[in-house]
Structure formats: structure tokens, C-alpha cells
Amino acid sequence: MSTVLHYPQSQLQPRDPVGLDYDLVIVGGGLVGLTLAAALRHSQLKVLVVEAQPTSVAAMKGQAYHINLLSSHIFAEIGVWPAMRPGVNPIREIHLSDGDYAGKVQFTLADLQSDVLGYVAEHRVLLAALQQFIQNCASVTYLCPAELVNTNYSADEVELTLKTQEQTQIVRTQLLVAADGARSPIRQSAGIVTAGWQYGQACVVAFIKPEKSHQDIAYERFQTEGPFAILPLPDNLCRIVWTAPKEEAVAIAQLDETAFLSRLKQRYGDQMGELEMVGQRFVFPVQLKHSLRYTQPRLALIGDAAHCCHPVGGQGINLGFRDAAALAEVVLSAHRQGEDLGAPQVLRRYEQWRKLENLTILGFTDLLNRLFSNSWVPLVWFRRLGLQALRHIPLARSIALRLMVGLLGRRPRLSEIEV
Numbered sequence: 001m002s003t004v005l006h007y008p009q010s011q012l013q014p015r016d017p018v019g020l021d022y023d024l025v026i027v028g029g030g031l032v033g034l035t036l037a038a039a040l041r042h043s044q045l046k047v048l049v050v051e052a053q054p055t056s057v058a059a060m061k062g063q064a065y066h067i068n069l070l071s072s073h074i075f076a077e078i079g080v081w082p083a084m085r086p087g088v089n090p091i092r093e094i095h096l097s098d099g100d101y102a103g104k105v106q107f108t109l110a111d112l113q114s115d116v117l118g119y120v121a122e123h124r125v126l127l128a129a130l131q132q133f134i135q136n137c138a139s140v141t142y143l144c145p146a147e148l149v150n151t152n153y154s155a156d157e158v159e160l161t162l163k164t165q166e167q168t169q170i171v172r173t174q175l176l177v178a179a180d181g182a183r184s185p186i187r188q189s190a191g192i193v194t195a196g197w198q199y200g201q202a203c204v205v206a207f208i209k210p211e212k213s214h215q216d217i218a219y220e221r222f223q224t225e226g227p228f229a230i231l232p233l234p235d236n237l238c239r240i241v242w243t244a245p246k247e248e249a250v251a252i253a254q255l256d257e258t259a260f261l262s263r264l265k266q267r268y269g270d271q272m273g274e275l276e277m278v279g280q281r282f283v284f285p286v287q288l289k290h291s292l293r294y295t296q297p298r299l300a301l302i303g304d305a306a307h308c309c310h311p312v313g314g315q316g317i318n319l320g321f322r323d324a325a326a327l328a329e330v331v332l333s334a335h336r337q338g339e340d341l342g343a344p345q346v347l348r349r350y351e352q353w354r355k356l357e358n359l360t361i362l363g364f365t366d367l368l369n370r371l372f373s374n375s376w377v378p379l380v381w382f383r384r385l386g387l388q389a390l391r392h393i394p395l396a397r398s399i400a401l402r403l404m405v406g407l408l409g410r411r412p413r414l415s416e417i418e419v
């Protein structure tokens, strides 16, 4: 069934004095695309979000994310955090360890002088809050399900062909934002090249209910096969992110439930008592991908369309939220100055802001994975020295923690509120 949420089809007709239907069209109503739309709520800009998957299908994605402090600040400033907050779980401690090595690092609230170190939330919780929020934004039109099937760039506008189940229609805009995920058809058709590699690893993700309380502790255990993370969710659920060589990950995911739980307990330890599986397991390939350009005239890439990183440290989606907040800031400032939103000099400000910062995090996650997925003795000693530094040098702890929670780098104005 085709539904146009919030606006009837008739409002997709031209209604601007200069003849453009929208100031900005976001293709991809995933978490990152919707965050950008929500961030533009007070702008007076006419924004269209186009999403191919019906709302009910998108909400069923069984994913869960580490939401770092910066992302939670962005949501708070936008005004969507109160709707998300009941469905997210705080992280109050982070434990890092290297295999069976006894020298564990424990980050606590005192290290950040904060009452929380981050949050964990399911995809459906975040998505539902954002969808609800933008339906109450008068300047945002949400077209779902609808697919972008063709783009035609010219000097003054982009012409987009959109297909719903009922009809094909053409809309024109100053700026097209690609929030259309890792494969990004828009990026590909624009001829923007990416660099990167597959890791030969894959991630098994699952929800687990432990017998004992998770105590709001997040664990990252580095194993030579790949990092293993446990993230605390509401209702004492935990999200497992288990990275292993690809064939092994597929085999782990295919084990029957008893064998899977027994294998998990070997890795998980018994600090949380008996474990119960909740829902299905998924496997997703691990890759590093970075667009060589984030923009070209009348086009900007955000989220996975621009970059994908190793899941170690749970940074991926947070980079996307930061892209969305940064692009919103650039676009709003350009709009106030009366500039053309799709002009190269405007989009360059976004690219210069985000590209190097994202590349730094991509490089950092890659380095962490390589450093710890390795049993070469000098490297083992080197990384254990690093863990000792984190245990005993407050400045090292503070820098590492601030990097993890997103407080290093240029912060978007949208993130300046404290939550």
C-alpha cells in the first residue's frame, strides 16, 4: 500500500515562486536521513524525504546501536530525545579487555564527570521517534514508500523522478542529499568513487537476556578473531556484536540455539548467569568504505552513503548523525545568507568539516581492529602497554573516552545542549 505521510500528493506540485518544488530533497528515510530532516524543522526550508521501504518494514530491522553522548545531545537539541529516552538504556561503565589478559580497563562516570557515558537503543525505537517527529514538522514532507529512479543534474536544479505504487512524478530541488545507505545508488550514478576494503570478518549480532542484571555496563573484549561487544539495553536485554573471520561467523550464526548459547557463554563468561536468546541472529559483513568526495554541485552524501567503518567501538551510526547535524548547520547558515544551497562553495564547507573527521575515526577503528586481531608477540606487548597506559594515565583515559563518546573534533551547534 502506498502512503504519503503528513502531506497529500497534491502538495508535491510546484509551489515556489522560482519554480522549484523543494529546497532540499533527502533520499533515504533511515536514521541518518530522518535526523537531517528533523534538524531542519524550524528552517522554513521546504524539505522532502523519500523512503523506499514501507514504514512497517523499516521498523522491523533487528538492529541496535551504541548512541554516543554527542548523538544524544543532537537529538536533545532537535527535540526528539524525550520520545527516544524511555526506550534507550544508559551506559554507566565501559570495560575494555584484551583476551584473557588480566589488565582490564574500566571507564567510569568519574572519568568523564558525567552521569552517563552513552546509551544503547534499538533501531525501531529511534526510527519510530524520528518518524513521529517529522510528521509534526510543517516544513517536512515524508513520501513513503517511494523510490528515486532517476536524477538529472543541471546548473540550477536537480530533477528527480520518483516512483510510488500509483504514479511516477518529477520533483525539482536546489539540493539532493543522499542518505541512501552503504550501496548508495545516488553516489554510484553520480560517479563518485569509494576507497576501502572488506575485512574478511563478519559480525554476528543477537539479543540476549542474561539471568543477572547487566548493570548498565558495556563490554568490548578484543580477541584475536575480532572484537566482541556486549551492550546493555532496556529490560535487561543485551546486544551481542561478535566479530569473527567470515566463515566462522556464518557457522556461529547457524548453530542451533543450545550450541550457540554454549559457545556464547565461553566468550561471554559467566558473570551474568544463564543466558536466553531473544529473537533472531543476523550476520553482516564488515567493511571499510570511504567516498573520495562527499559532495558535487547540487549533491551531498551523508551517513553510510559517505562512509562505513568497522563496528569496533560502535562509531558507525554516530558518524552519520554528526554528518546530518553538520550539514543542517551549513545549509541553515547558507539559507540565512541567501546563498544557493546546492552551490559548490556551500557544500564544500560541509565536506571540509566532515571528511577528515570521519576518515580519522575510520582509520582509528581500522587500527584498533588490526592491533588487537593479531597474536604477533611484540604487538601483543605493545597493546598491553597501551591498556596499562589507559589504566594508569588519567589524560590517556580522558582522551580515549572523549573520542569514544564523540566529544573530540568540531562539534555541531546542534549538539551543544547538555542532557
Ligand SMILES: Cc1cc2nc3c(=O)[nH]c(=O)nc-3n(C[C@H](O)[C@H](O)[C@H](O)COP(=O)(O)OP(=O)(O)OC[C@H]3O[C@@H](n4cnc5c(N)ncnc54)[C@H](O)[C@@H]3O)c2cc1C
Binding pocket: 027, 028, 029, 030, 031, 032, 033, 050, 051, 052, 053, 058, 063, 064, 065, 066, 146, 147, 148, 149, 179, 180, 181, 182, 185, 205, 241, 282, 283, 284, 302, 303, 304, 305, 311, 314, 315, 316, 317, 318, 320
Ligand atoms: C545486519 C546489520 C547489523 C548492523 N548492526 C549495527 C550495530 O549493531 N551498530 C551499528 O552502529 N551499526 C550497525 N550496522 C550498520 C548500520 O545499520 C548503518 O551504519 C546505519 O543503518 C546507516 O544508516 P543510514 O541512514 O546512513 O543508512 P540506511 O540505514 O542503510 O538507510 C538508507 C535508506 O535509504 C533507502 N533507500 C535506498 N535507496 C533508495 C532509493 N532509491 N529511493 C528511496 N529510498 C532509498 C533505504 O530503503 C534505507 O531505508 C548494521 C548493519 C547491518 C546490515
